[in-house]
Structures are given as C-alpha cells and as structure tokens.
Amino acid sequence: MGDVAILGAGAGGCAAAAVLARHGLEVTLFSRAPERLEAIRDRGGLEITGDRGDGFVPIAHLTSDIADAGRAAFLLIFTVANAHAALSHLLAPRVRVDHVVLLASGSAGSLEVARIWREGGLTRMPLLGETATLPQSARMIGPAQVKIRFPWTVRTAAFPARNSPELVERLGDFGALLRTLQAKNVLDTGLNNPNFIIHPAPMVLNYAAIERADGALSLMNEGMTEAVLRAMDAHDRERMALQAAAGLMPISLDDLYREFGSSPAIYRSPGEPMGLRDCIHFRYIDEDIPYGSVFMSSLGRLLGVPTPINDALNTLASIARGVDYWASGRTVERLGIAGLRGAALQRYLETGER
Template sequence: MNIVVVGAGHGGTTIAADLKLKGHKVNLLKTSKSLHNEHFNFLKEHNGEVNIIENDKTSSVQIDLITTDIELALKDTELVIVYVQTNFHEQIINRLLPYLNPNHIVLLEPGYLSTAYFLKHSPNFEFTVVEAQSSPIDCRIITPGKVKVLFKNVRNPVAIYQNEVKDLKLVKSKLDSLDYNFEYLETIIEAALHNPNLIVHTIGGIMSMPRIEFTKGDYWMYKEVFTPHVWNMVESLDDEKMNVLEAIGANRVPYVDACKNRNAVDLSINSKEAFLHYAKNSSPHGPVRADSRFITEDVPEGLVLLESLGSTLGIKTPTCTGLINIANASLSIDFRESGRTVDRLGLENIKKIIGTRSVLV
C-alpha cells in the first residue's frame, strides 16, 4: 500500500521503517517542531534512511518521503497512520481533513475516542476511521536515524468506524496486509477505554514521581512501581473503567486480560503473570522526568475522559477522580481544563459512535 505515517517520533519512525521493510511505500510526515527535531533533520539529510534494530539485527531502509507538507505527504496514499500525542489529535485532525478522500483509511495509534473529533469537525465524512488500543510496537529512537524495537504485540485489537458501512472486507484486507495481527472489536469505545496507558501510565507515572526525582531519571517504572499496594490502585481504577464499559453494553474485560491478549503467545497463562513478565523482560526504561507524557497526556486524555463518561452515565469514579486531583496538585496544572471531556468530544458524536447500545442521555 501507499502509506503516510503522521508523526516522526519513536512510534511513527519505527512503524514507518517496519512497514517499509514489509514492502510498502511509506511517507513520514512531521507536524510540529516540538520534539525530535535533530532526528527528523538527520532523516532529511540522509534521504530518509532509517536503521531499525530488532532482535539484535540491524536493517537499513529508505523512507520514500520525509516532509512537513501535509498535502504532499497525503497525495496518492491509501492509509494514514496517526502517531502523534493524543493531546494534539483535534488540532491534527483539523489539519488533515482537507486532504482526506472517501477512500482513505485513517488509523489512530491509539485513539482515546478521537473518532468523535472527526464527527465534530466533518460530520458526514466518507472515509474510514480505525482506532487501536495501543501501538503494535514498543520502541525507542536510540540516536538520530536509528530506532530499536523493544517488543511487538502478538495481537492488536482495533475498531472500525464508518458513517455509512461500506466494503468492510476491503478495509480489513488492507489493514491485515500490515501484518500486525489485528483483531476487530465491536465498537470504537472498547478500543478507546482498553488503551493500557489509561491505567498503567497514569498510576505508574503518578506513583513514580519520588523515585524519578530521587534517582534523577535512572528509573524503570514497569519494573519498580507496581508493588502490591499500588496494584490495588490498578484494580480499583480498572474496575471503574469496566463499570463504564458495562454500562454502554461493551465487554467487561480486565486490564490484565486485555494486556495478556495483546502480549502473550500462550493465552492459558495467568494474566497478571503475563503483565509482570512483560514488565520485567521487555518494558522500556523511564520515564525520566516527573512531568512525563505518562501524566501530561494520559491524565487529560485518558482519566479525564473516563471521569467525564462516568459522570454522564451516573457512575462513580473515585479512584480516577483522586488520581486526576493528585496529578493536578503535583504539576500545578488543571488537567480537566484542557482534557478530553464528553462536552469537548460532543455528546451526540459519542452516542453516534456507540450506536444502538447508547445509554447516554
């Protein structure tokens, strides 16, 4: 396929290189100058060359186009993969909309219900939107022009949204050609709320602040933070998330079961043990600063969303609310002010996404 990856950070660059290795034509679009400028400039100066390390093997690929020009990047493409922080999804969606055509597939990695932004700004769009629970690849930029694959998911749940259902078989065929073992969920909101970052990034990031500051960033969150009492918080927040999912008629799937489904080859193993195995053997270093995107992204885009949905449905979310309050106080930021709420996404848009199962009023 002809693919454009929007976002030239860790995930965007690695996915672009991985898809190029698989034989696709790939453009890489950078949408801001806020991060990874040295890396992006290196790619431009070296004609899109990326070295990708996986299982101690290094492969070199040439990305077809490295650009900041949205119109040029999207020209003649079929699939648009969005790999920018979800804080900026509404802004990026507005910039992409003029260049999207009815045949485009837009894959959000991940989405956090950003399909609602497409409906908000282009209610009758004819293209297809797909939201993923999480990225298929854990990865890092090692040095400019060089990325490392830390872990690849075994399975990758996604959900498809179309204003008018048309040729889903073709859409799935194109998505399956990426070779990421996609599984197809019934509704976008399942992909949105099963985003693992809503649970582990927020609790992990907040509870890691003292260690990050004490060690000056010499820290491995997944290996260190999830002690038995912190795990009680994980289960409490997860229960609130499942209460919201259950209220809208979606499956009540615990975090650890969703994690095992994504990460484990053998689904007969204990779900919590699958998470702990990942944490010990495959998880990345960091975060290295207290105000990491684990908090500045996943609190306003994940926890605020969950709290707002709970409030709209009349479901109490005290653990979620408490975590937001702690994050607000710790970083002196009101994350609700900029966060992803039902009002900001649009109640009617969310009801349309949920469809006949909607109990939102």
C-alpha cells in the same frame, strides 16, 4: 494497495514507517516538527533493532508538509493523543472519501476527529478508525535508530462501527505491522488502552520519587510496589465498570495483555519491557491522564458510573504537574457524544447518525 503516510515521527511512527517500508510499501513519514526528521533525512532512513530484526531501512519520503502526507491512500496517525485534534484540523481540507485514516492508538479519538471534520463541513467521510494501543512497543535509541518489540494483536474499530469489517480487511495488508482484532466500536478501543491503567496510578504514587530521580526511575522495575498494584487493580475495576455500562464486555488488564499476545508479568514482575532504563519525565501522565483518566471520568458522568479513582488521579496529577488536565483532557463534549445515552449512544457509535 496504495502508498501510506505515517503521521508522527516519534518511536511509534518511526517503528511503523520502518516496518512498512521494509515490507515494500512506499512510505511517507510526516512530522509537524521538521527538526524531528533531520537525523532520518541525513541518514537516509532508519536503523531498526529488536523483535522485528536488525538493519537499515530507507524511508522514501520525509515531509513536514501536510499536503504531501495527504496524497497517500492510507493515513496512519502515530502521534500521541494530545495531537489528534490539531492534526484533524490540518487534515480537514485534504481528506478524501477514499482515504483510510487510522489512529494508532486511538483513545476514542475517532469520535473527536469525526466531530471536527463534520463541524468543518466535511460531508463525505473517509474510512476512519483506530486501534486500542500501539501495534508494537518502540523506543528511539538514537536520533534515527528505533528499537522495536513485538507486533501485538490490537483491538481495532471504525467510526461508525458498521465500517469496522471493511477497515479491518483493508488493514490486512499491513500484517507486517499490525494484527487486528475487530472491536465492537471506538469506545471499546478507547477503553482498552493498557497504558491508561499501567501509568496513572503508578505515576502518582511514585511522583516524588520520579522527581528526585529526575525521571530515571523504571516504572516497571521499581515502581510496581504492592500498594501500587492494589491501586492499579482498583483503577482497572473502575474501567471495567465503565465498559459494562457502555455495553461492552469487560476485560481485565491482565486478560487484555494476554489477548494481545503479551503477559501480565510485564508489569506484575520486575523487569523493563524494552530492556532500557526508561527515563520517564512525566510523559506517561501527559497523555494518559488527559486522554485516559479524564476521558473515563467524563464517560462515567455520561453513563452514571462513579469514577472516584479516575477523579482522584486527574486531580492529583494536575496539581503535582501544574497542568489542568481536567480542562485540557478528552471529554464526551469534545468527542461529540455529550447527552447521548443508552440506545442513542449505541446507534451513534454504530451508524454515526443521531
């Protein structure tokens, strides 16, 4: 197999880079922000700790030049969903038909990436797809030090979905990083990111407390009160109704956690999954409202499914945070599926053709 570029040098990207480099792959770690790479460059690689073992892993190439990253055979995008569109534009001139491009996690972003590339004139698409969530939990515990927890089994799909078997097969070589489970399509992966449920309602109902604590509130330890769990469960039922309307098999958040090898206890019982007191500072809603709840509200409009809870979370999070997530978030228009319903939507997801 060819070499691999990891795009995004946050905790998820650093963890992926370290795991794959340790596995013997030639890894290029890309970040648009050179300063994010400085400490890793100074150290010559990454310290890892946690479930994937402890130790030092040299990273061959660090770069902020998208052309460098584009030379790799595999482009694994580990940025937050907020960066998908910008990265698509950066990558557009460099994407080749023999590339494998994976959004991890995707949030149905494959549809947006494909739309941007198509509208940019790209006619021969790479093998493109996404996972439902990060293949492992990770936190930076130092500038070049990352704590890693579990390799999860994550739903994975290609766009178009007829390419999913090939995508899953080619990702098989990344077994050290990723245990894939083939999903029906990229709405299936998009609707099965657990963060879209465990973050928005808990964040909104804890909003003022998080402000008072200047972010130092552990959502999983302190935030999951009875009412919060009730709100989360209602939010989850709304997500399942969307899955059913999208022709998918609904799966509850609890079963989703079981599926990827964890347990609902991770949020239903007090306990900090990463063993860290997590400084939240609203990053849990900066991604999960616009790319989770706004996406679900927009999909609900398309599919005729009421989404009062997603709507409520979008509205209150936007006002509280002072950011119009309704305007910046992921909509069916941005995904290029506005107006597509029923068989036409299914055909597009499966074949990429309208």
